[in-house]
Amino acid sequence: MSRDLLADRYRGYIACLNGQDWDNLGNFVHERVRYNGEHIGLSGYREMLEDDFRAIPDLFFDIQLLICEPPRVASRLQFNCTPKGELFGLPINGRRVQFAENVFYEFLDGKIETVWSVIDKAAIESQL
Template identity: 45%
Template sequence: MRAHYLDYIAALNARRFDDLGAYVADRLTYNERPLTLAEYRALLVEDVRRIPDLHYDVRQLVVEGETVASRIRFACTPREPFHGLEPTGRPVVFDEHVFYRFASGRIAEVWSLLDLDGLRRQLAAR
């Protein structure tokens, strides 16, 4: 499961969004919201459109059965508003804490928490 998850992250970093079906179920829930694979893909594509240099840097990874917990670091420069926050043109660093539940080798549930307070502080700093 560890290698499979890291392959998923590698696909995201390589912008191989057409490969997501190998890692993500046709229907999943994201923070309790039901999504199709196409809708999940669209969310990821939109993040990259807003933040072209978005790179998923896995800092911590715990795998237990079909559950994966990960802390992902993002060091990037938002070009468009992101989660309601206006970009400044300066680079920012923030983390995502995310849990995944896999079913039959594909992501079926995602619980994601972004450090928006840290991001907000960086965008507000002059």
């Protein structure tokens, strides 16, 4: 897959998340997906994302930086949201917070097979 096609594929995945189009998640995420070293599979990945949206109803994935080097993608996602309760163990309780996620993906057969995610928790802590 070329860089441009991989970038388009990734943007489609982000649109799927932002639209909470869970029925189409399997078009972008491999059945055997691993998240931060743990095999959670497509159903576990979907459950994780659904939980995120329940905890953060206004969650929106905003791509700030996108680098594609097939079969890998590196992205910096920006969030400006209002979690209902705790977020990453921090008592947010309805306050608006801004933070970033640096995330790396590896694709197999056009689908995300591996995800490595690092959340900027310090940015959230500094806003509390």
